[in-house]
Amino acid sequence: MKKNISIVGSGLVGSLLSVYLAKRGHNVTMFERRPDMRSTKISAGRSINLALSDRGIRGLKAAGIDDDIMQIAIPMYGRQIHHQDGTQTFQPYGKENQAIYSVSRGGINMALMSLAEKFENVKIKFDQRCTDVDLRKATAKFHDEKTGENSTIQSDIVLGTDGAFSPVRLALQTSTDMFNYSQTYLEHAYKELVIPANADGSFRMEKNALHIWPRKSFMMIALPNIDGSFTCTLFLQLKGEESFETLKDEASQMNFMRNYFADAIELMPTLQHDFFNNPTSTLVTVRCFPWSFEDKACLVGDAAHAIVPFFGQGMNCGFEDCVVFDEMMEKHGDNWKALFEEYQTLRKPNGDAVAQLALDNFIEMRDKTADPKFLLRKKIEARIATEHPNFLSMYAQVTFSPQISYHTAYNEGQRHGVHLDKLANIENVFEKWNSDEVQSVVRELVR
């Protein structure tokens, strides 16, 4: 039974999901709030880099688009830590050749939309702001941002891939009973800055790394772009002693940057301009349940589980949603209610886990990556991974092991932490490595 399906939002997840639906013969129309980014310039300070990793690649592969995307991706093999004293250290993410991949959100989204539009049963309508959804009727209202016209679209199914502030989710909140919902903001916000390429197009820092300037309660990061530039993001509290609030003028701002990011600012010729002209953006975590309404509507991606960006898993989790959604289409055929229900039951624990992983990783990135105790733990973990090839660290489970769920990875990470702390507390642990004191804990850890 072919369905007429409206997808609200042609972002990363909507575009990929449309391909999965199109391959099964459904008629898909995507309604996108923004203009077509393939013919419109993205506004300054909103370029956003994403870290594509194995779960996301798996989603692209199943849709047959992974090769195209890897062309515009830059492998990052580890974290390049910029200490406040100007020294740098490198922390590999995994084994040799294991990497996460820097891609621009715009680049991958444009590629996905173009791939989707190759299917004759997929259409994208731009400048369509969703103003209301009637879940019981599966109708959605749109306001055309260009013409000002309003329209009501009737379809069999409405899928919400409409992001952190999803209008489809708002309909679940305001027109159904028993909808559990939370939106929680960090006290930190972020501002995009840039390190441009050299005149010859070469990179001004190590290309194949994710750069971090950890400063305990705040941090800056930088990811490489294919044009030789780096997109930098400063994560800083909105209020307090050192915060966006106190960096009101050029003097205080330069003083702050010189104090904490001295090695970076000499690479940032447009720093002042960017700082005072780019927007300051907030960071939200959204949790909700259920994700669907009868056989009429369902949320996929950020709309169901918006997370903070610190584990680089937002897009990857959304693509994994699509893979599971496709498996459910295979399993449940025309029974969309059962499909939605099993999809949400399978994905909810993973959405919760990845949300917590992302929050935890903010503290790890901004604070622990510069902490000797944390570095010792990492070294211990790496040695265990070398000696026990079947052992996977929590980071490796999340990032390189799509066969392990986020939920399992999170629980394993909690369990590992207890044992790694024990080992890190043994004085001269590497000297006693083969002692029973050490190995009994290691055996417990790798079981």
Add this chain to the structure above:
Amino acid sequence: MKKNISIVGSGLVGSLLSVYLAKRGHNVTMFERRPDMRSTKISAGRSINLALSDRGIRGLKAAGIDDDIMQIAIPMYGRQIHHQDGTQTFQPYGKENQAIYSVSRGGINMALMSLAEKFENVKIKFDQRCTDVDLRKATAKFHDEKTGENSTIQSDIVLGTDGAFSPVRLALQTSTDMFNYSQTYLEHAYKELVIPANADGSFRMEKNALHIWPRKSFMMIALPNIDGSFTCTLFLQLKGEESFETLKDEASQMNFMRNYFADAIELMPTLQHDFFNNPTSTLVTVRCFPWSFEDKACLVGDAAHAIVPFFGQGMNCGFEDCVVFDEMMEKHGDNWKALFEEYQTLRKPNGDAVAQLALDNFIEMRDKTADPKFLLRKKIEARIATEHPNFLSMYAQVTFSPQISYHTAYNEGQRHGVHLDKLANIENVFEKWNSDEVQSVVRELVR
């Protein structure tokens, strides 16, 4: 500076707040979604009893309406526990003459509205469903449920006393950044039942008690009404082995009731009819912040902190909000931004605390009131209260001590719990009462 103030919702909190505003000379219009309940019958199964206690009485007193309300209130001096074997025990709430007061929501609401309307600068418009609020302009849109007409009201300030599903709060959620919000449902729902008065108008059970049938994972309660009847409420899981889901027909429902509430059902002649005709209602906790927008809008009562009913503090907390709001009017005069900000800063920790107290008390009521260990703790606490007249139990702090904040009471309750558990774990604690083993813990507890 007199303001034109729109209050969305003329429920308990809106009506009381209008009196405080009127006394300071402001022009108040309340917009109420429902018809005027003074001339319309309340629908069956929605009568709802509330437990008025000292915080609420304090709010009424300051508005000069406490005497009128106490006329329609029935004191309840403790919990009358109905055990499954048919025996009953009585657990006093406090010292002699300390009571909480059963009032009908309708009764107190009607009295408050009539009091408010005595002020010439207070008006109530009924059948006005709020459809949208523009916080920046302080305008609110209403749909007249009788005439079908839509209107847009411009005022200086919009106050949201519009309850758990507040349209004013929805505007904060959908049109401001950094609004933290959660709505969380219990897995239990409730159904109203009734024990009518005897033919001569007398009560069929002890009048001056709150009756509880604790059955571990579920419970029934009953509160007295001035007409001699009791309003009973069955709190039961929606799904699972013993749940609303499984009580689908008269046989299974009667079997369940006979099994667990044998002594009550013989007092309930309309049980079957009520069970299958009254609605099954869900139970939500709402937490959010901030509660206000600039000098334009502010939430008061359930709209800011909807809680489950198990501590009987929802109305009391809302009335206390009004008292603090009034104190802030006194302090900040015409600076409404400062007024809203200090009000929400003072009240937020108390809203959070009372929400948690209410959730915790559900477990206490349905499970612990029948638990020998809990009863031992209660006895120990009572003995300490007798011997140390300055000691106040957490229950007494919440219920009888408006000078102590919910937040402090909650923290003290957590602290008491640790020591009471210690005492309850001492074998034959009352025989050793004057030993140092016991008294050292008691001293720590009452410090």
